Amino acid sequence: MNKRKYLVIDFDSTFTRVEALDELCDIAHEGKSDKQEILQKVKHITDLAMEGSLSFREALEQRVDLLVANKAHLAQLISRLKEKVSESFKRNREFFEKHSDDVLIISNGFKDFITPIVTAYGIKEENIYANTFIFDEEGNITGFDHTNPLSQAKGKVKLMQELDLADGQVFVIGDGHTDYEIREAGLAHKFYAFTENIERQSVTQKADHVAPSFDEVLYVNKLPRSISYPKNRIKVLLLENVHPNAFKAFEEEGYQVELYKGAMDEAELAEKIKGVSILGIRSKTQITKKVLEKANRLMLIGAFCIGTNQIDLEACMEKGVAVFNAPYSNTRSVVELAVGEVIMLMRNLPDKITAMHQGKWNKSATNSFEVRGKKLGIIGYGNIGSQLSVLAESMGMDVYYYDIVEKLALGNATKCTSLKELLNTVDVVSLHVDGRSENKNIFGEKEFAQMKDGAILINLARGSVVQIPALVHNLKNGKLKGAGIDVFPEEPKNNQEEFISELRTMPNVILTPHIGGSTLEAQENIADFVPGKLIEYVNTGNTFNSVNFPNLQLPQLENAHRLLHIHKNVSGIIAKINGVLAQHNINIVGQYLKTNEQIGYVITDIDKTYSEEVIKDLKSIEHTIKFRILY
Numbered sequence: 319m320n321k322r323k324y325l326v327i328d329f330d331s332t333f334t335r336v337e338a339l340d341e342l343c344d345i346a347h348e349g350k351s352d353k354q355e356i357l358q359k360v361k362h363i364t365d366l367a368m369e370g371s372l373s374f375r376e377a378l379e380q381r382v383d384l385l386v387a388n389k390a391h392l393a394q395l396i397s398r399l400k401e402k403v404s405e406s407f408k409r410n411r412e413f414f415e416k417h418s419d420d421v422l423i424i425s426n427g428f429k430d431f432i433t434p435i436v437t438a439y440g441i442k443e444e445n446i447y448a449n450t451f452i453f454d455e456e457g458n459i460t461g462f463d464h465t466n467p468l469s470q471a472k473g474k475v476k477l478m479q480e481l482d483l484a485d486g487q488v489f490v491i492g493d494g495h496t497d498y499e500i501r502e503a504g505l506a507h508k509f510y511a512f513t514e515n516i517e518r519q520s521v522t523q524k525a526d527h528v529a530p531s532f533d534e535v536l537y538v539n540k541l542p543r544s545i546s547y548p549k550n551r552i553k554v555l556l557l558e559n560v561h562p563n564a565f566k567a568f569e570e571e572g573y574q575v576e577l578y579k580g581a582m583d584e585a586e587l588a589e590k591i592k593g594v595s596i597l598g599i600r601s602k603t604q605i606t607k608k609v610l611e612k613a614n615r616l617m618l619i620g621a622f623c624i625g626t627n628q629i630d631l632e633a634c635m636e637k638g639v640a641v642f643n644a645p646y647s648n649t650r651s652v653v654e655l656a657v658g659e660v661i662m663l664m665r666n667l668p669d670k671i672t673a674m675h676q677g678k679w680n681k682s683a684t685n686s687f688e689v690r691g692k693k694l695g696i697i698g699y700g701n702i703g704s705q706l707s708v709l710a711e712s713m714g715m716d717v718y719y720y721d722i723v724e725k726l727a728l729g730n731a732t733k734c735t736s737l738k739e740l741l742n743t744v745d746v747v748s749l750h751v752d753g754r755s756e757n758k759n760i761f762g763e764k765e766f767a768q769m770k771d772g773a774i775l776i777n778l779a780r781g782s783v784v785q786i787p788a789l790v791h792n793l794k795n796g797k798l799k800g801a802g803i804d805v806f807p808e809e810p811k812n813n814q815e816e817f818i819s820e821l822r823t824m825p826n827v828i829l830t831p832h833i834g835g836s837t838l839e840a841q842e843n844i845a846d847f848v849p850g851k852l853i854e855y856v857n858t859g860n861t862f863n864s865v866n867f868p869n870l871q872l873p874q875l876e877n878a879h880r881l882l883h884i885h886k887n888v889s890g891i892i893a894k895i896n897g898v899l900a901q902h903n904i905n906i907v908g909q910y911l912k913t914n915e916q917i918g919y920v921i922t923d924i925d926k927t928y929s930e931e932v933i934k935d936l937k938s939i940e941h942t943i944k945f946r947i948l949y
């Protein structure tokens with residue numbers, strides 16, 4: 319038979335985010351000149367007691383003496399504490415209401431302010447154990463009831479002995495040493511160090527389990543809870559120095575986040591990816607089958623950039639890993655760099671600048687031209703290419719473009735029907751195709767030969783697109799006037815590795831370390847955009863804008879549980895899902911399906927009551943890739 323489970327919960331810094339006596343002191347000393355000094359003293363005493371370096375009785379006496387508070391201050395404190403209930407307790411109100419017989423508040427604080435706060439959550443008044451203040455006739459706090467065991471050292475232990483909860487399992491949840499003492503005395507089965515508000519190493523190291531939220535306690539004990547999966551269990555790994563806003567967004571959501579400056583190679587990442595639910599990368603990290611094989615918990619990859627050619631999107635799909643990118647956030651930055659390079663190269667500036675640094679004064683107009691009236695050829699008229707078109711035209715350039723799909727010309731741009739036509743026509747070629755595998759090496763000797771003599775090449779797209787030996791050859795033989803290259807077939811993994819390329823030291827060549835999108839604005843935009851997409855997928859299942867999943871935009875989940883089923887795209891899966899639900903008499907509130915060639919994604923919102931059996935049956939439908947429940 320399942321034993322009864324008692325939850326013994328601390329109040330200060332656990333049920334509420336704050337220490338109530340600190341708050342009371344703050345209220346009572348409002349407007350007084352020594353407020354800060356007294357507050358610091360009270361906080362210091364609280365910390366000493368929590369860490370176990372000062373006996374509780376002594377700490378309590380010292381703090382109550384410093385308070386100088388009265389009943390009116392207590393009323394203000396209660397209003398303040400109502401706003402400061404810990405988030406994970408707040409969202410599990412239903413649990414307290416339904417399990418009120420098994421929840422006990424045992425605190426070294428005071429009933430005078432604890433009772434109104436916790437009873438509002440359905441906790442029974444008779445299950446609240448705490449101290450009580452003594453007041454004088456004017457309502458001033460003059461002391462506390464010294465006979466109460468909770469006002470004494472090891473008070474919680476004494477009280478637990480008196481309570482005798484031997485008919486059940488006892489789980490203590492708290493942030494302080496006095497909570498651990500119950501477990502130490504053998505009066506609890508487990509001590510959960512609660513770290514949602516404060517983490518004390520002296521306490522966590524003694525705990526059976528560290529609980530960053532109350533959801534965690536409920537989850538590990540298989541108790542009903544308001545959210546399907548504790549957010550603190552979601553591990554996020556961010557590589558390649560993504561902007562700190564991304565770290566902040568995930569941390570604020572309650573996830574565990576780890577940040578690395580550089581990229582990782584396959585072996586390193588295959589090791590590191592274990593246990594990670596969300597991976598954030600930029601353009602350097604290769605997500606291969608080998609990495610994915612080791613990714614035992616991975617549900618999401620965020621590309622903090624535009625290109626996703628570094629990710630094996632199909633393998634991700636087969637594993638049920640959704641991928642999102644930032645399709646617009648850095649486009650302007652790339653366009654501005656392209657514009658700058660067109661001007662620089664037309665004026666032969668890289669050579670002029672190098673000469674000046676060597677002390678050579680070469681004032682001459684030879685080989686220097688305006689961009690006005692020159693012909694710019696854009697290959698790949700997507701988000702970047704078309705934006706460049708507009709800016710280049712505004713500088714007086716004649717724009718030509720070539721794309722493999724039909725694209726509407728912006729402004730006065732001229733569409734070319736073949737790559738050859740474009741190459742034969744223009745003075746500057748700027749590459750803005752994506753890094754799909756078909757684009758590997760598409761620009762080689764044949765294409766250079768089709769360019770006008772003295773033309774310029776700019777590649778801010780992908781290093782795999784241009785054949786470097788052919789580029790070097792055509793720079794050396796003077797066919798090209800110059801080049802601006804930001805991306806390379808082999809790029810260093812981090813800023814410590816050397817950049818090795820035949821292009822180094824070539825005349826009139828701008829070499830940049832893949833920084834087309836590296837402006838503070840772009841990185842901030844990306845870090846504001848991508849985490850939002852990933853968090854939304856975790857919380858709602860929304861895949862709108864995913865680059866590899868069928869795109870489903872979903873309504874808010876209200877008063878229902880959501881079943882997310884990812885499966886191989888074979889016929890009859892939705893019928894099987896509905897068959898299981900019908901067999902268990904479950905009412906479907908809403909259902910959404912989208913497929914692509916490889917996978918199907920079905921979302922089913924159902925009434926809240928169902929058994930574990932339903933979940934087991936849904937998970938075991940043949941061809942299921944991933945299944946999860948959301949509430």
Ligand SMILES: NC(=O)C1=CN([C@@H]2O[C@H](COP(=O)(O)OP(=O)(O)OC[C@H]3O[C@@H](n4cnc5c(N)ncnc54)[C@H](O)[C@@H]3O)[C@@H](O)[C@H]2O)C=CC1
Pocket residue numbers: 624625626645648649652697698699700701702703720721722723750751752753757760778779780804805832833834835836
């Ligand atoms: N250097 C850097 O830091 C950055 C580089 N990029 C690169 O720029 C690429 C383009 O970005 P967006 O314009 O946002 O992508 P996009 O997807 O909007 O545009 C790419 C365009 O290229 C066309 N295309 C593909 N292959 C082609 C081919 N062989 N010939 C002609 N057209 C072809 C596509 O049809 C599409 O219209 C990204 O995929 C990424 O690789 C993007 C951002 C920063």
Ligand SMILES: O=C(O)CCC(=O)C(=O)O
Pocket residue numbers: 600601602622623624625626648832835836
């Ligand atoms: O900034 C980066 O790391 C990569 C930029 C890029 O190439 C992209 O957005 O596709």
